[in-house]
Amino acid sequence: MKPLIFIAFLIFFAQNTFAQAIKPFKKGDRIVFAGNSITEAGLYHNDLWLYYITRFPNQEITVLNGGIGGDVAKNINDRLAVDILGKKPTALVVTFGMNDSKYYEYGDRTKTAETRKIAVDTSLAYFQKIVATLKQHPRLRKIIMSSSLYDETVKNNDNYFPGKAATMEAMASFQQETAERNTWDFVDLMGQMTTITVREQAKNPEFTLTGPDRIHPGSAGHFAMAYLFLKAQGMAGKPVSVVHIDAQQSKITETQNARVSSLKASSNSVSYDYLAAALPFPIDTVPRVWQNWQTQAEALEVIPFMEEMNQESIKVMGLDGASDYELRLDNNLIGRFSSAQLAEGINLASLTNTSQYKQAEQLIHIMGEYRDLERKFRNYTWVNYNFLKEKGLLLDDSQKALDTVMANQDNVWLKSKTEDYKAVRNPASRKVLEKNMAAIRKQLYTLNRPKKIRVTLTAIQ
Numbered sequence: 001m002k003p004l005i006f007i008a009f010l011i012f013f014a015q016n017t018f019a020q021a022i023k024p025f026k027k028g029d030r031i032v033f034a035g036n037s038i039t040e041a042g043l044y045h046n047d048l049w050l051y052y053i054t055r056f057p058n059q060e061i062t063v064l065n066g067g068i069g070g071d072v073a074k075n076i077n078d079r080l081a082v083d084i085l086g087k088k089p090t091a092l093v094v095t096f097g098m099n100d101s102k103y104y105e106y107g108d109r110t111k112t113a114e115t116r117k118i119a120v121d122t123s124l125a126y127f128q129k130i131v132a133t134l135k136q137h138p139r140l141r142k143i144i145m146s147s148s149l150y151d152e153t154v155k156n157n158d159n160y161f162p163g164k165a166a167t168m169e170a171m172a173s174f175q176q177e178t179a180e181r182n183t184w185d186f187v188d189l190m191g192q193m194t195t196i197t198v199r200e201q202a203k204n205p206e207f208t209l210t211g212p213d214r215i216h217p218g219s220a221g222h223f224a225m226a227y228l229f230l231k232a233q234g235m236a237g238k239p240v241s242v243v244h245i246d247a248q249q250s251k252i253t254e255t256q257n258a259r260v261s262s263l264k265a266s267s268n269s270v271s272y273d274y275l276a277a278a279l280p281f282p283i284d285t286v287p288r289v290w291q292n293w294q295t296q297a298e299a300l301e302v303i304p305f306m307e308e309m310n311q312e313s314i315k316v317m318g319l320d321g322a323s324d325y326e327l328r329l330d331n332n333l334i335g336r337f338s339s340a341q342l343a344e345g346i347n348l349a350s351l352t353n354t355s356q357y358k359q360a361e362q363l364i365h366i367m368g369e370y371r372d373l374e375r376k377f378r379n380y381t382w383v384n385y386n387f388l389k390e391k392g393l394l395l396d397d398s399q400k401a402l403d404t405v406m407a408n409q410d411n412v413w414l415k416s417k418t419e420d421y422k423a424v425r426n427p428a429s430r431k432v433l434e435k436n437m438a439a440i441r442k443q444l445y446t447l448n449r450p451k452k453i454r455v456t457l458t459a460i461q
Contacts, residue, residue, distance in 0.1 A: 022143065022185040024233045025052065025091065027059040032066045032089040034076050036099055038148055038216060039067025040378050042371040043288055045093075047226035047296070050367055051309070054279040054360050055240070057448040062441065064089065065374050068382050072100040073126035075385065080133055082395070083381055085140075092140055094130065096123070097147030097171040097190070098215060106161040116167045124174050131178060142184040146172035148225055149193040151214045155205035159214045187232045189225055196224065196302055209302075211292035218294025219287055220302075227303045240312040240349055241276040248318030267320045268459035275452040279360040280349035281310045288368075306350060315345035316457060323459035329354055330454050342457070355453060362447055370440045373433055379417035380424035387414055397425040 025031060033045045042065050049063035066084045068075065073096045076084070084092065100123035105115040134142050152165040172190050179186035193209055200207040208214070209221035217225065230236075242256035250265040252272075263272040284296040300306055319325065319339040327334045327346075334354055337346060348354055352361070383405060384395050393401040402425065409415045423429045 021234060022187065022232050024235070025061050027056075027061065029061045029090045030064060030088060031061065031091045031093065032064045032084055032087050033093045033095070034066035034080075034084045035093075035095040036067060036071040037069035038098065039095065040065065040069050040375075041067070041216070041222070041289060042374060042378075043219065043222035044217070044225040044229075046367055046371055047223050048229055050363060051226065051230055051235070051281055053363060053444055053448050054281050055235075055238070057278065057445070057450065060445050065371075065378055066092075068378065068385065070099060070386070072096060073123045073130065077126045077129045077133070078389075079381070079385055080130060083385070085133075085137070090139075090141060091143060092134070093143040093145050093187075094134075095145040095147055095189075096127075097168045097175075098150060100171060101150070101164050101167040103159070103161055103164070106163050109162065112163040116163065116170065119167050120170045120174070123171055127174070127178065131182070135182070142179075142182070143187060144175045144179040144184055145187040145229070146175055146190040148217055148221065149190045149197065149209070151197060151208045151210045153197065153201055154208040154210070154214060155201075156208070156212065156214060158212055187229055189228055192228045193221075193224065200302055207302075211289065211294065216289060216292065218289045218292035219284065219296045220294040220299035222289070223284075223296045223299040223305070224303050227299070227305050227309070230309060236308040238309065240278045240280050240310060242311070242313045242315075243272075243274060244313075244315040244317075244345075245270060245272070246317050253317075267318060268323060270316055270319075270455075270457040272455055273452055274455045276312065276356065276450045279448060279450055280312050280354075280357050281305075282357060282361040282364055284364050306347065310347075310349045312348035312356075313345050314342075314348055314455070316342040319343070319457075320459060325457045325459055328456045328458070329356075331456075336460065356450065359447065359451070363444060366440060366444055366447070370437060370444075373437050373440070376420040376424055376433060379420035383414065383417050383421040387411070397427075401425070 033039050039045065045063050045065065049061070052059070052061055064087050066087065068079065076094065076096060100119060102115055102119050106112060134140065147168055150165050150168055152162065168190060172188065176186050176188065197207070197209060209217055209224055211218045239256055241258035242254060243252070243258055243260055244254040245251070245263070245265060246253050247265040247270050248267055250263060252260050252263060257278055258274060258276045261273045264270070283300065287293045287295055319342060321339045324336050324338050325342060326336055332355065334351060349357070351357060388394055388396065388401055388404065391404055393404060402422070405414065405418055405421060409418065424433065
């Protein structure tokens with residue numbers, strides 16, 4: 001497919017796909033994300049979980065990683081009964097397509113149509129097996145999610161497989177059709193990520209939500225995926241909190257998701273007690289994907305997350321226009337603002353020096369610890385399904401299984417996961433790991449509780 005024709009196809013695809021509106025998760029939900037290495041990385045669904053932790057601190061949910069590197073629909077089907085449904089989810093998100101659509105097979109362009117047909121037919125056949133199993137669980141909420149995109153158009157000489165993206169689009173189509181036929185939820189990541197990519201590459205051909213390999217999203221790409229999922233759940237327009245005050249009348253004119261009390265106001269000073277019902281979402285500035293230097297913060301340049309989903313708004317009308325004002329939270333200086341800025345409104349969620357932002361920021365590091373522990377279990381599962389299964393030793397934590405693993409350390413992938421496998425297969429060690437993960441979940445829902453703050457605005461003399 002010629003580049004200009006392909007770009008036109010992408011634009012058509014992006015404009016003719018949609019994300020079905022789906023209900024938010026509810027208190028007590030256990031959500032499993034089943035997928036490949038992009039899911040196994042543990043970022044996009046942890047970003048989504050952190051949003052829920054900060055925005056709905058009293059509505060505890062649990063998000064569980066069901067991803068395995070290299071997986072296709074066949075592998076997900078193989079793991080479905082034990083590894084995935086064994087986690088006892090109330091909601092299951094199933095995503096695949098990146099590996100199903102093949103890679104180097106596109107080197108011979110005369111065989112692209114044949115490659116696509118084989119890939120789509122094979123993936124669909126195993127997806128139908130997944131669907132048949134899921135139908136046996138009527139109480140389970142099913143969410144089908146198209147893959148993140150393969151970036152075929154980024155200016156990059158690596159991993160160029162012309163025609164792969166169109167194969168993935170065909171898979172997204174049967175995923176969507178199946179979801180709609182069964183009245184299941186469908187989230188279209190690929191189409192919406194394509195929309196962003198086409199728009200941004202028109203300005204910068206080197207832009208990508210993936211990375212050097214065109215395949216694996218970096219931290220920015222993962223955050224965009226979480227944002228798109230949350231948008232499908234109707235989270236756009238839901239503020240952290242809103243507090244609007246008329247200083248001249250000493251009157252609260254609007255509050256959302258917050259309680260305000262003990263207001264004292266005049267044309268040159270305002271003070272009140274403020275208790276939000278949520279924390280701002282903390283933006284990570286550290287790259288989290290191997291060999292990819294994207295940061296979560298970079299995604300803010302291409303998605304309106306702050307504007308749509310992270311507004312902690314304070315607006316004060318009626319202040320003396322001749323003065324600037326110091327904003328203090330519990331007597332800690334946060335910044336200096338003009339009366340015009342305060343009348344227009346300030347987004348406290350964009351200020352990283354507030355106590356509530358620092359409180360939320362702690363959660364990033366705690367979730368990183370959780371992700372590290374959960375990775376051990378995913379590596380244990382990889383060893384079982386990608387190595388021991390073919391030896392007839394699936395989920396056999398015997399000495400024979402361990403000896404078999406140790407005798408094959410020339411397999412670099414197996415070797416890289418062996419220590420985690422050994423830790424999880426051991427009952428005592430496994431129990432400690434599970435206990436630590438449970439403790440972290442409890443900690444997340446303890447440290448996420450908003451605290452009352454005294455807000456003061458004082459004219460600078």
